Amino acid sequence: MQTYYSDLLVIGAGLAGERVAVESALAGFNVICLSIVPARRSHSSAAQGGMQAALGNCAMGEGDNVDVHFMDTVKGSDWGCDQEVARLFADAAPIEMRRLAHWGVPWNRVVPGTSSYFKGGEKFEKFEKPEKEGLITARSFGGTAKWRTCYTSDGTGHAVMCTMDNKCAELGISVLDRKEAISLIHDGQQCMGAIVRCLRTGKLETYLAKATAICTGGFGRIYKATTNAVICDGGGHVIAQDTGVVPIGNPEAIQFHPTGIVPTDILVTEGCRGDGGTLLDVNEERFMHIYEPEKAELASRDVVSRRMTEHMRAGKGVQSAYGEHLWLDIRHLGDKHISTKLREVDEICQNFLGVDARTQLIPVRPTQHYTMAGVRTDKNGAAYGLKGLFSAGEAACWDMHGFNRLGGNSLAETVVAGGIIGVKIVEFLKGTETSFNTGVINAEAKRQQERIDNLISGRLGRENVYKVRAEMQEALMQGCFVFRNEKDLGTCVEVLQGLLERSARIGLVSKGLGANHEVAAALKIQGQVRLAMCIAQAALVRRESRGSHNREDFPARDDKNWLNRTLAYWPEGRTMPELKYEEATPHFEIPPGERGYGGGKIIHADQKEIEAKTITKSK
Amino acid sequence: MGRLLQFEIFRYNPEDKDSAPHMQTFVLEETTNMTLFIALNRLREEQDPGLIFDFCCRAGICGACAMVINGRPGLACQTKTKDLPETITLMPLPVFKLIGDLSVDTGIWFREMYQKTESWIHTTKEFDPAKEEERMDNAVAEEIYELERCIECGCCISACGTARLRDDFMGAAALNRIARFVIDPRDQRTDNQYFDIIGNDYGIFGCMGLLACEDVCPKKLPLQNQLGFLRRKMGITAIKQFIRK
Numbered sequence: 001m002q003t004y005y006s007d008l009l010v011i012g013a014g015l016a017g018e019r020v021a022v023e024s025a026l027a028g029f030n031v032i033c034l035s036i037v038p039a040r041r042s043h044s045s046a047a048q049g050g051m052q053a054a055l056g057n058c059a060m061g062e063g064d065n066v067d068v069h070f071m072d073t074v075k076g077s078d079w080g081c082d083q084e085v086a087r088l089f090a091d092a093a094p095i096e097m098r099r100l101a102h103w104g105v106p107w108n109r110v111v112p113g114t115s116s117y118f119k120g121g122e123k124f125e126k127f128e129k130p131e132k133e134g135l136i137t138a139r140s141f142g143g144t145a146k147w148r149t150c151y152t153s154d155g156t157g158h159a160v161m162c163t164m165d166n167k168c169a170e171l172g173i174s175v176l177d178r179k180e181a182i183s184l185i186h187d188g189q190q191c192m193g194a195i196v197r198c199l200r201t202g203k204l205e206t207y208l209a210k211a212t213a214i215c216t217g218g219f220g221r222i223y224k225a226t227t228n229a230v231i232c233d234g235g236g237h238v239i240a241q242d243t244g245v246v247p248i249g250n251p252e253a254i255q256f257h258p259t260g261i262v263p264t265d266i267l268v269t270e271g272c273r274g275d276g277g278t279l280l281d282v283n284e285e286r287f288m289h290i291y292e293p294e295k296a297e298l299a300s301r302d303v304v305s306r307r308m309t310e311h312m313r314a315g316k317g318v319q320s321a322y323g324e325h326l327w328l329d330i331r332h333l334g335d336k337h338i339s340t341k342l343r344e345v346d347e348i349c350q351n352f353l354g355v356d357a358r359t360q361l362i363p364v365r366p367t368q369h370y371t372m373a374g375v376r377t378d379k380n381g382a383a384y385g386l387k388g389l390f391s392a393g394e395a396a397c398w399d400m401h402g403f404n405r406l407g408g409n410s411l412a413e414t415v416v417a418g419g420i421i422g423v424k425i426v427e428f429l430k431g432t433e434t435s436f437n438t439g440v441i442n443a444e445a446k447r448q449q450e451r452i453d454n455l456i457s458g459r460l461g462r463e464n465v466y467k468v469r470a471e472m473q474e475a476l477m478q479g480c481f482v483f484r485n486e487k488d489l490g491t492c493v494e495v496l497q498g499l500l501e502r503s504a505r506i507g508l509v510s511k512g513l514g515a516n517h518e519v520a521a522a523l524k525i526q527g528q529v530r531l532a533m534c535i536a537q538a539a540l541v542r543r544e545s546r547g548s549h550n551r552e553d554f555p556a557r558d559d560k561n562w563l564n565r566t567l568a569y570w571p572e573g574r575t576m577p578e579l580k581y582e583e584a585t586p587h588f589e590i591p592p593g594e595r596g597y598g599g600g601k602i603i604h605a606d607q608k609e610i611e612a613k614t615i616t617k618s619k
Numbered sequence: 620m621g622r623l624l625q626f627e628i629f630r631y632n633p634e635d636k637d638s639a640p641h642m643q644t645f646v647l648e649e650t651t652n653m654t655l656f657i658a659l660n661r662l663r664e665e666q667d668p669g670l671i672f673d674f675c676c677r678a679g680i681c682g683a684c685a686m687v688i689n690g691r692p693g694l695a696c697q698t699k700t701k702d703l704p705e706t707i708t709l710m711p712l713p714v715f716k717l718i719g720d721l722s723v724d725t726g727i728w729f730r731e732m733y734q735k736t737e738s739w740i741h742t743t744k745e746f747d748p749a750k751e752e753e754r755m756d757n758a759v760a761e762e763i764y765e766l767e768r769c770i771e772c773g774c775c776i777s778a779c780g781t782a783r784l785r786d787d788f789m790g791a792a793a794l795n796r797i798a799r800f801v802i803d804p805r806d807q808r809t810d811n812q813y814f815d816i817i818g819n820d821y822g823i824f825g826c827m828g829l830l831a832c833e834d835v836c837p838k839k840l841p842l843q844n845q846l847g848f849l850r851r852k853m854g855i856t857a858i859k860q861f862i863r864k
Contacts, residue, residue: 040681040771043675045680045681046678046681097752102752107755155764159767170737175730229675229676352654354702510667514632514635515671516669517663
């Protein structure tokens with residue numbers, strides 16, 4: 001078996017992974033980045049919107065600063081975030097955007113003079129100051145007090161990804177594509193690298209490193225309906241949790257978006273509803289106004305998702321070969337509006353559905369969108385439980401998003417956290433020498449080869465991986481989606497327990513040779529079912545509604561009992577996750593208050609305790 | 620009931636000693652709004668789990684799923700079966716190394732291209748975190764982005780006559796990449812430096828002008844304009860170099 005050695009091994013070469021790698025390479029360390037796909041195909045490149053950073057250059061961003069950004073982020077998290085981390089993030093974001101500009105990102109810039117913009121379908125005017133000409137401009141995003149989202153046309157993620165990958169090429173970082181880490185090498189104390197399957201040949205390889213960083217994005221693909229790329233399947237989380245000592249933070253915190261198209265769940269923008277689009281049911285009748293008389297279609301992301309689900313449950317969904325859905329109607333907006341203001345939606349409808357949105361309805365359904373859950377790390381990005389293991393980006397629960405994420409904060413997190421954690425990894429590399437236990441390495445390599453051999457021979461059983469996966473995805477859709485309640489969550493956990501047993505008895509249908517996909521799916525299915533169980537069990541135990549976690553039977557946000565973070569461990573041999581809890585934040589800069597949208601009652605925490613933990617900003 | 624689609628798919632797994640290149644027929648019932656992404660995944664999950672193909676974003680933004688669809692390179696994710704006849708022939712992209720069935724190695728090809736074109740901003744300026752960002756004209760930023768929209772799917776390379784004839788030809792994607800840096804004011808490279816990279820037969824002068832690259836580009840990049848732009852620029856650079864001698 002081939003063995004490769006580096007100072008830093010980065011698993012995942014999206015924006016977070018490559019940003020971390022760049023920091024170490026700049027400090028002179030040897031870095032290897034592994035990626036399932038060529039780096040530029042990473043899901044980071046799909047992000048269109050932009051990155052939040054309080055530069056305050058544009059007219060509508062005037063007066064913006066890192067404190068306002070910090071406050072928006074904490075509110076958005078429904079006070080579930082680590083405020084120390086949110087502060088680090090907000091403070092570093094403007095510098096990071098400027099650095100990206102220096103490296104080559106073609107950010108859109110301030111154009112001086114008068115121009116118009118739309119808000120709620122109404123036209124307004126704004127004036128950009130001449131002295132700001134050519135500085136990085138920003139656009140408006142939901143949940144932010146100022147226009148703060150830096151962007152490059154409608155392809156921010158793509159543009160930043162190109163620049164970051166160029167930087168890696170410049171620094172000579174080995175970015176190896178079609179390599180999938182299938183387990184971490186560790187002795188229960190220290191992480192030593194990973195066993196990796198080459199997706200060209202199917203052969204196993206060993207990668208040893210002083211430090212290892214998991215930057216593999218979210219795990220939306222364990223749900224049936226998700227906006228995520230097919231590579232966002234939780235592989236990084238699975239190998240971390242598999243160690244038995246690294247917990248998944250806040251597994252129940254999963255964000256949903258109201259309008260993914262059916263069948264492929266590609267996102268169509270909230271702008272459709274913002275500009276006057278309506279949602280229709282099987283009878284082609286509007287329904288949002290029945291549930292939300294004031295805001296109707298314009299209620300917040302999580303609220304609309306909930307109401308759509310409720311309406312489909314009431315039997316008003318449209319049946320299709322791909323399951324139930326509803327309709328999005330933008331026909332009345334007219335040709336001019338659709339081909340200019342909603343060009344991207346128009347193209348998605350044409351290219352993926354063959355639907356002309358001017359005359360036809362768009363099939364949509366609520367869809368999994370973002371995982372606030374992730375490998376739990378401290379504020380330095382160091383994973384709990386194993387020395388030398390780090391995590392950054394959507395893969396991590398670093399935790400600046402808490403229980404809900406603001407648009408524009410996820411893409412920003414990739415590079416901002418990558419930069420901050422990259423520096424911490426450099427400090428770690430400078431201060432650490434290591435030795436590798438060959439016994440541990442060989443045992444792990446042997447164990448992984450045996451797993452593959454067992455799958456091919458069918459020695460442990462003949463369960464079909466795709467069937468088990470489909471049932472897991474369906475179980476989460478039924479019990480753990482937009483709405484959660486005691487009964488459905490209970491059923492979900494039960495179904496998943498059955499699937500966990502079956503996932504131990506997978507046997508391949510194919511021969512499993514070469515770049516075989518069935519092997520890849522089979523190697524991670526058991527870990528995926530465990531992740532699913534973590535979500536379901538943590539959601540079952542958390543008897544409150546906070547951010548995206550919505551309990552029909554416990555609609556209040558309960559700060560008295562639940563102002564905390566879930567840590568889901570899976571010690572070897574267990575059939576259920578072990579749930580522990582820690583306080584949400586070491587201190588409050590902003591004590592818990594109203595989120596400002598989505599409504600809901602709050603059960604307040606003990607005021608004295610909150611006051612004792614509240615600090616004034618010491619800067 | 621929908622049409623019964625007949626898929627003729629190229630099969631060969633180089634890692635399986637029993638495998639020989641051949642075409643295999645699959646039959647699948649068409650459903651509403653079916654794309655090749657849906658069809659191929661169903662074939663793999665329901666009929667042959669050994670089938671090798673690539674998808675990533677499945678939304679036309681990452682370029683992973685390029686293949687030859689009824690004779691023409693394109694993205695499988697945004698190809699709807701209802702736009703195709705009942706018989707659908709799928710082949711891997713030519714030029715790139717075959718990994719198996721419909722999957723080819725674009726990753727290594729493009730990474731080598733970054734090295735050849737030195738695909739990064741060449742500047743002597745240092746980043747100063749305490750300073751305001753350097754200003755840029757918005758129109759220039761938008762122009763750069765228009766060229767940076769390339770998703771490296773490889774369609775232009777596999778449709779290119781020169782690339783099929785000689786494997787050292789850089790192709791439209793690489794020339795487009797150079798054009799992106801030529802117009803970027805942050806990159807301090809001179810025309811002579813660019814000439815050293817592309818002023819030859821495996822660069823700008825190897826193009827036969829068949830225009831297929833632009834025809835098949837799923838992002839509709841103005842690839843021929845960039846070729847023309849660079850060829851003029853490099854032509855002038857060559858003349859200047861000649862006069863100086």
